[in-house]
Amino acid sequence: MTEKLFYTDPKVFEWDAEVTGAAFHDGLWHVTLDKTAFYPEGGGQPCDLGTIAGKEVIHVMKKGEEVVHIVKEKPEGTRVHCQIDKIRRLVHTQHHSGQHLLAAVCLKMYGAKTLSIHLSMNSAAIELDVPALSDEQLENIEKEVNRLILSGRRIRIFYINRAEAGRYDLDEIPEGIERLRIVEIEGVEYNACGGTHVGSTSEIGPLKILKTERVRGHVRLHFICGIRLFEDYKEKLSLLADILEKLSTAQDTVLQKIEKIKKELKEKEQKYNALFDEYAELLTDRFIAEQKGPTAGKIFPDKTVKELSVISHKLLQKGMKAAVLGTILENKIILSQNGDLAIDCGKIIKQHAPAFSGKGGGTPVKAQAQFPDSEKLNEFFRFVTGHLGN
Template sequence: MKRETVKLYDLNSKLRTFQARVLECVPEKDRFLVILDRTAFFPEGGGQPSDRGVLNFANVLDVQEKDGIVYHTSDRSFQPGEMVSGGIDWPRRFGLMQQHSGEHIVSGLAHRLFGLDNVGFHMSETSLTVDLNGELSAEDLALIERLANRAVWQNLAVKVSYPSAQELGRIPYRSKKELTGRVRIVEFPGYDICACCGTHVERTGEIGAVKMLSSQRYKGGTRLTMACGGQALRDYGERVNSVSAVSALLSAKPAEIEQSVERVLRENADLKRRLSALRTEIFRLKAGAIAPGCGNILIFDDDLTPDELRRFALILSERCFATAAVFSGDDSKGYRYAVSDPANDARPYAKELSAAFSGRGGGPKELVQGSVSGLQKEIKLFFEQRAFRCRET
């Protein structure tokens, strides 16, 4: 039976470099699985990604643990018995420690204040998500954020312990599953007590800041997206830059951006309504150039939206008292279409066009819409064979 790896990260979460002896090095595809007698590399677990770093001149790309043994994925091989120097990517690790510690405080507050459990979380390079098994209002989240940052400002000492089974029975700790054996308890005094294998800051002040970025309903509960420490600072900087850029574009003070954007949106909506009315008038003028009751008609027009295709087809079919087909697009990207008939069922056209031109479409019998891939001359031939006359606009 292999000896368990000595986990230096459990003893000192701020250990950045260490020396160890190689016990095994096993090739795996174009990589190598390296087992050391001890390591400061944290393996993926408890929602926290694994560390990255180096062993001598080799890159450590991933770290996993199985049955107490830590496996380091390396891009170079080592000889068993060889002594190596290891160094972890500290900025990355510290950022993960800030996130993980901030998550503990937020989850602990959600549990204490609202009786909700953390049922899952994920950490990335830019933010972390926390899934809670109940809904929280904007006011609830603002309260959690305010109290979480109070915990940061208090600069509390984070306590890590391995209580006996008897002691564990008296501790009201959070855990997603029933635990047995040696249990590692992480406590943020007054805010959270949780069974956790991850790495954390030594004092809450090292978290820097806790910021809620967004929330959404998720599987009957709430999914929070938040940032801590360096992440929160980067996010704040990005938002300030964005606000400054929008402020300059709108010639408005940052505090007045919301009202300015609302004004621009109203003006834009009004312009869209006016443009729509003008486009409809253009369609009527184009239709007016066609003799009433002229029969089935096919028209190609430029840069029409699906809504404009629909309106033009309806106007044309009323004018010609027959079926009107309108296409817009080009041979390279394909065409969108609308086919309308006030008296006959237009749905067969959608089915036939889809079969002939690898397209898709459908709709009620009065009007069908869709898209096709093909050449304009082939589409014209398709409709000429069905007694349609093609008109240029």
């Protein structure tokens, strides 16, 4: 059985160990040690990475009571020096303790129970059993979490037998485990958990809620804290500096500058649309004169789908019964008809585009399809125009 240093001291990042096993599976070595600080993937927390005798550890997993380290090259010798990626561990640890605190506050303040968690190097998330949280509620949650972080509440880990679980206010008790590992945030909650944790809430660092999204009728709440929050701040500060330089403006006037640019772009777009409408009138007149049947078909090298939509609308207005227009620029096709034909444009796209690696859909009178390249676009164009008898 592997001695799990990540449980006894989560701040061990470097140590020596004896190799107790090394097996070759599917091109990789599965190595076991007599003791390890490598946390195996589980409970929503990613595994640690690092090196064993200088050989890169690419994954760590638990197998029974053993911790298995996956490496590309077999470590030399039986006595090995091990190191884990310290920053990766600290980020995951801060996120894990931050997740516990955030989940406890969501439950206490608004009765929102955590259904699942996800931790990574970039961010962390919890899924709550409520359909929505207002901006005011999110602000209140964030304020309370950071108040508890600044208060430096002790985070204590201890073990109990399953029979003792009733003495603690545990939200959930894992099945099939007799000896429970309890994580206590002083004055906040008790939680049965096997992850790594900091020693006090102050070590979590400031926590910021990034966004929420709807998932399966629930709220998924994304956040970052500690080291990752600091890194995110540096990244955004650098991005802001680049934006200010490119816009030749100061931070306190950047919003006004952006609004001015948006207004100018909107005005230019309106002028362009008016000019394109005039151009489309001339184009469709010439286009119709070249057609020999009731269906107009053409592939353009540089038009957008929006422009094709204008052209197809004018073609139908001027007497064409159907239009098949494609664009190499976006590898898309618009199929439309004036309602006189006994065809369903949406069904044609749905049923036949996949045979040409395309996808799309629409209504009986107008539909659109996307293709991976111009070759497939042209193949489908020939099929549809042939199908419509043009």
